[in-house]
Amino acid sequence: MSEEEEPGWEVEPDDEWGLAVIATVGRQLKLRREAVGMRAADFGKTVGYGEDMVYKVESGKRIPRPEYLDKADRALNAGGLLAAMKEDVEKVRYPKKVRDLAEAEAKAVEIGVYVCNSINGLLQTPEHARVAFESRQPPYSHAEVERLVSARMARQSIFERDPAPSLSFVLEEALVRRPLGGTMVWRRQLERLLEVGRLRNVSLQVMPMNSEVHPGLDGRIEVLKFQDGTATGRSDGAFNGRPVSDLRQVRILELRYGTIRAQALPPRESLAFVEQLLGET
Numbered sequence: 001m002s003e004e005e006e007p008g009w010e011v012e013p014d015d016e017w018g019l020a021v022i023a024t025v026g027r028q029l030k031l032r033r034e035a036v037g038m039r040a041a042d043f044g045k046t047v048g049y050g051e052d053m054v055y056k057v058e059s060g061k062r063i064p065r066p067e068y069l070d071k072a073d074r075a076l077n078a079g080g081l082l083a084a085m086k087e088d089v090e091k092v093r094y095p096k097k098v099r100d101l102a103e104a105e106a107k108a109v110e111i112g113v114y115v116c117n118s119i120n121g122l123l124q125t126p127e128h129a130r131v132a133f134e135s136r137q138p139p140y141s142h143a144e145v146e147r148l149v150s151a152r153m154a155r156q157s158i159f160e161r162d163p164a165p166s167l168s169f170v171l172e173e174a175l176v177r178r179p180l181g182g183t184m185v186w187r188r189q190l191e192r193l194l195e196v197g198r199l200r201n202v203s204l205q206v207m208p209m210n211s212e213v214h215p216g217l218d219g220r221i222e223v224l225k226f227q228d229g230t231a232t233g234r235s236d237g238a239f240n241g242r243p244v245s246d247l248r249q250v251r252i253l254e255l256r257y258g259t260i261r262a263q264a265l266p267p268r269e270s271l272a273f274v275e276q277l278l279g280e281t
Helices: 016-035 040-047 051-058 066-075 083-093 096-107 126-134 142-160 173-177 183-197 247-263 267-280
Strands: 108-115 166-172 202-207 221-226 231-235
Touching (some): 016 051, 016 083, 040 066, 066 083, 083 142, 096 108, 096 142, 108 247, 126 142, 126 183, 166 173, 173 202, 183 202, 202 247, 202 267, 221 247, 231 247
Parallel strands (some): 166 202
Antiparallel strands (some): 108 221, 221 231
């Protein structure tokens, strides 16, 4: 598949910020090219891209690859100005909902998450995330999988924040037991859970399978609290799955999440359980 046809390099139609960024980048590329008197066809040959791709990038219809900006910077003697746009362009490649989630997580001082269908993205290894995305139907393209994996790993910069936020995770036992991706991928994922679970700002708990009933049977629950006292949350089984920030609605999610935490194994026992599984592999 040619780069012209490869999916994952277009901006989502409702992504206003992304469209603005790519339009600005394209306009700068065109102005620089015209300033040095280079035709689009000649510029395309210089950077190794077709003339049609050059026009698509310059008109904001196509997200330029990082190497495109590097080559353009050198070809147009831009002194690093075009290459410096790579950071914003890379963010545009992440789906808007992922960027919004990452932005909220980056601002939160406290995050609580219960998951029942898949290990939370903040806890996943790249290998686990890749296998999870590759299992989707209809299947993603290889480029789209790598784009999604990259976006998921970028969210994990939350563990590098200082001061560190308070993070709480509750995982169903079945998720910890499922050898997604095979033994080696599974082992690395278990090791990652232990690594994160031992951080002083993280509480990791496992919901045992013999827990017959708990408030998370309808699906995941997420609660994020911010420095200014506001909060937001989301649950598959409440408020039609929509994010909510109304204090009364958030308190309902907090109550459900608190009950789940009370029914799950304590953090120390949960880590011991993960260690036991790791020893059995």
